[in-house]
Amino acid sequence: MxxxxxxxxxxxxxxxxxKSNPEIFLEIGRKILIVTGAKSAKNNGSLDDILSVLSSNGQAWTIFDRVTPNPSIACVKEGAAFAQKEKVDSIIAIGGGSPMDAAKAINLLACQDISDENLFSGKYGTEILPMIFVPTTAGTGSEVTSYSVLTNDRAQTKTSLGSPILFPKYAFLDAKYMKDMPLDITINTAIDALSHSIEGMITKRANPITNSIAAESIRRISSCFEALKSGDLSLEQRFELxxxxxLAGMVIANTGTTAVHSMGYSLTYFHNVDHGRANGLILAAFMSYINKYDSRLITSILSIMGFKTIQEFKDTLDILLGERRALSREEVERYAAIAAKSRNASNSIVIPDMEDLVGILSEALLR
Amino acid sequence: MxxxxxxxxxxxxxxxxxKSNPEIFLEIGRKILIVTGAKSAKNNGSLDDILSVLSSNGQAWTIFDRVTPNPSIACVKEGAAFAQKEKVDSIIAIGGGSPMDAAKAINLLACQDISDENLFSGKYGTEILPMIFVPTTAGTGSEVTSYSVLTNDRAQTKTSLGSPILFPKYAFLDAKYMKDMPLDITINTAIDALSHSIEGMITKRANPITNSIAAESIRRISSCFEALKSGDLSLEQRFELxxxxxLAGMVIANTGTTAVHSMGYSLTYFHNVDHGRANGLILAAFMSYINKYDSRLITSILSIMGFKTIQEFKDTLDILLGERRALSREEVERYAAIAAKSRNASNSIVIPDMEDLVGILSEALLR
Structure with missing residues (x-):
């Protein structure tokens, strides 16, 4: 490996x-496609800031704001057709993981003729428009990865496409856009990011550089656990998250994720559970499974957060995530079977088989 | 900022x-200039490994092995003329900071017509050959920076040139080439890297991402302090260093360095003190100076290494660096004056004036 x-x-x-760096926006193009969701970029001030920079720069833009949560292939095809029709030469994505991931796929499909069969193949040409990403949640890390995760109805799950050409050229990080974010979204996205760093450390592709970055990411996010429990976050803590x-995005850009994500996708696909929350519901059980094979690794991850046992970590997750809907035996088996076929599931230092996946998902969520 | x-x-x-990734070498070109020093790459096995990969790939190469320690402008001009004559299309640098820094300048001067006046201006065109860097010391970080530090006789110091086009395309990290490195070089280069991360945290350009990376770099290097004292390093510890x-290179690629480097260059230029050792001789006194303005920052840096006071850190540096030649009052004043004119000196969170620099250098080295 x-x-x-x-x-x-x-x-x-x-x-x-x-607003302090208008010259960077001038660099990327003359007619810009802004990809965003229906509301949040308008409400949190990020879209206004960008439009004001583009206006003073004298740049033209057009907005595609029809990205839905967990964007579908149809959604990004619509965006790509729009980009072609409008003859844009660059893309700005604003929002959480959905608009950012959608923007990458829209870009790819607008620039290259890719069949449905090849969509997730990673075998693409080199044509791509330059992109600026502005995350307005602190979870996905999509601003520093080359992945785009799309809802894949054919496989009844979410599937990731990726290529080095899909790294954005620039990412702008400003937590002021998150200051009025509802607590549940703040928690779910923070747990998503935490899960990225923890999963990254458990993959076969983990290495000393990704582990260094993951450790600092876990340190920063876990320093906000008490604030997340209380629901009272300062702007400084928003920046930490x-x-x-x-940082977690920089990790998974290189390591990928694990079966936690594979199984989480089913909770999202079939039960509309938020993506970060879905990971959080499964993470501790997955760590217990890995702990049987490499307790030193799991202990070292826990110690970064100041925990001695997986149970202590689970207690914190339980407080943050609250009540959850349990799964039936049939659901557990069905989602384990879908996860067993995913690329992520074979990415961890120990590869869980079907029985292992049923065990992990049962420990996490069986009724 | x-x-x-x-x-x-x-x-x-x-x-x-x-040897496990020959296809990457195939990617960079058909005729490769190998830039290295006179001996170490031949002795530590790195040159053999590379030549064996190039041979089996069927790639042509030519070697420029006349890079001296602290390479001069004349040296890189000679290398650039050689690169042009040989019509190479790519560069591999093997060695410590000197061959790596020289390779960047050779590349720039071979591809672009740059006058002596503009050499350190950073105002260059975009033409550059793809580069692969193989560090065989664990100090400079040049494999992940866009800087080339050259001996500048006109200014009687070392001066840095830099441009985003000078980032190598690939860096290969294998500590096996360091297993027979003499202890003094191991210590000096480790202190150089440590100084990069500590200085990086004290610059105005420090930011949460560079600080995250710096903290992990300091953690890894300081975990080897006892091994460095004993002189008995395992291959695992060589990898940690x-x-x-x-990681420290990733920090200074973004933050730059401070007056520690500016003053250290005089010790190297006038007294032939090894670069890393020169930084180490000045670092604690510089931290004492900064501590008067931001004791929280200095305390946090010390705590990463497990120290409570600057004196504890200095005691460790003293053991590692041993006896040093003191400076006269005249030397202190002269080197402070040279440092006061350097870019690095104005890069720290507090900018030392001439009197401050005299104070720092006196504390460190006055007879």
Whole structure:
């Protein structure tokens, strides 16, 4: 297994970093497609900041704001057709994981003729438009990865497409857009980011550089556990969560994720459970499974968060995630079977078989 | 001050990573200039590994092995003329900071017509050959930076040139080439890397991402302090030092260094003190100076290494660096004056004036 680290996105960060760096926007193109969701970018001030920069730069833009949560293949095809029709030369994505992931796929499909069969193959040409990403949640890390996760109805799950050409050229990190984010979204996205770093450390592709970055990511996110429990977060803590999630993105850009994500996708696909929450519901049980094979690794991950046992970590997750809907035996078996076929599931240092996956999902969620 | 993180080099790591990844070498070109020093790459096995990969790939190469320690402008001009004459299309650098830094400048001067006046201006075109870097010391971090530090006789110091086009395309990290490295070089290069991460945290350009990486770098390097004192290092510890130094390179690629480096250059230029050792002789006194303005920052850096006071850190440095030649009052004043004019000196969170620099250098080295 090749030990590799690569993350070529230029990250600009800090309060008001968009308005302080208009020249960077000027660099990417003359007619820009803005990809975003229906509401949040309009409400949190991020879209206004960007439009004001583009206006003073004299740049033209057009907006595609029909990205839905867990975007479908149909959604990104619609966006790609729009991009072609509008003859844009660059893309700005604003939002959480859905608009950012959609923007990458829209870009790819607008620039290249890719059949449905090849969509998730990774075998693409080199044509792509330059992209600027502005995350407005602190979870996905999509701003520093080359992945786009789409809802794949054919496989009844979410499937990831990826290519080095899909790294955004720039990412702008400003937590001020998150200051009014509802607590449940704040928690779910923080747990998503935490899960990225923890899963990254458990993959076969983990290496000393990704582990270094993962450790600092876990440190930053877990320093906010008490604030997340109380629901009272300062702007500084919002920044900690944002930097933690970008660092986690730098990890999974190189390591990928694990069966936690594979199984989480079923909770999202079949039960509409938020993606980060879905990971959080499964994470501790997956760590218990890995602990049987490499307790030193799991202990070292726990110690970064100040925990001695998986149970202590689970107690914190339980407080943060609250009540959950249990699964039936049939559901557990069905989702384990879907996960067993996923790429992520074979990415961990120990590869869980069907029985293992049933065991993990049962421990986490069986009624 | 823009808070930014950018490091586009693809890092491949682990034992035997060169021989396990021949296809990457095939990617960079058909006729390769190998830039190295007179001896070490031949003795430590790194050159053999690379030549064996190039041979089986059917690639042509030519070797420029006349890079001296602290390479001069004349040296890189000679290398550039050689590269042009040989019509190479790519460069592999093997060695410590000197061959790696020289390779970047050779590349730039071979591809672009740059006058002596513009050499350190950073105002270059975009033409550059793809580069693969193989560090064989664990200190400089040059494999993941866009800097080339050259001996600048006109300014009687070492001066850095830099441009984003100078990031190597690939870096290969394999500590097996360091297993027979003499202890003094091991210590000096480790202290160089440590100084990079500590200085990086004290710059105005430090940001949460560089600080995250710096903290892990300091953690890895300081975990080897006892082994460095005893002189008995395992291959695992050699890898820790190597990863620590690459992480430190990722830091200074974004933050730059401080007056520690500016003053250290005089010790190297006028007294032939090894570069890393020169930094180590000045580092604690510089931290004492900064401590007067930001004791929280200095305390946090010390705590990463498990120290409570600067004196504890200095005691460790004293053991590692041993006896040193003191400076006269005249030397202190002269080197402070040279440092006061350097870019690095104005890069720290508090900018030392001439009197401050005299104070720092006196505390460190006055007879």
């Amino acid at each position: 090749k030990q590799q680290y690569y993350m070529p996105t230029r990250v600009i960060m800090g309060k008001d970093c968009i 944002l930097y933690g999630s970008t | 823009k808070q930014q993180y950018y490091m586009p080099t693809r890092v491949i790591m682990g034992k035997d990573c060169i 190597l990863y620590g130094s690459t």
